[in-house]
Amino acid sequence: MTETKEKTPRIYRCPSCSASVIYDVKNPNRPFCSSRCKDTDIIAWAKEGYKIEGKPPQNEDEFLELQKELELKDD
Ligand SMILES: [Zn+2]
Numbered sequence: 676m677t678e679t680k681e682k683t684p685r686i687y688r689c690p691s692c693s694a695s696v697i698y699d700v701k702n703p704n705r706p707f708c709s710s711r712c713k714d715t716d717i718i719a720w721a722k723e724g725y726k727i728e729g730k731p732p733q734n735e736d737e738f739l740e741l742q743k744e745l746e747l748k749d750d
Pocket residue numbers: 689690691692693694707708709712
């Protein structure tokens with residue numbers, strides 16, 4: 676449905692290492708640049724409790740919601 680809008684690649688920052696990442700719906704590591712950053716961030720969550728919403732996501736659904744929020748911030 677959104678495939679007609681793919682003229683300019685969208686760049687965003689990896690929330691873990693701040694590397695520039697090209698937005699790709701097929702990237703399984705979104706919003707991170709790599710599976711390593713994704714894993715690192717989840718570990719950080721578990722260790723110190725992420726401060727985005729005051730509490731870490733309890734399940735994958737919540738995590739995906741946070742991913743969406745991070746992507747929207749780039750707008
Ligand atoms: Zn990264």
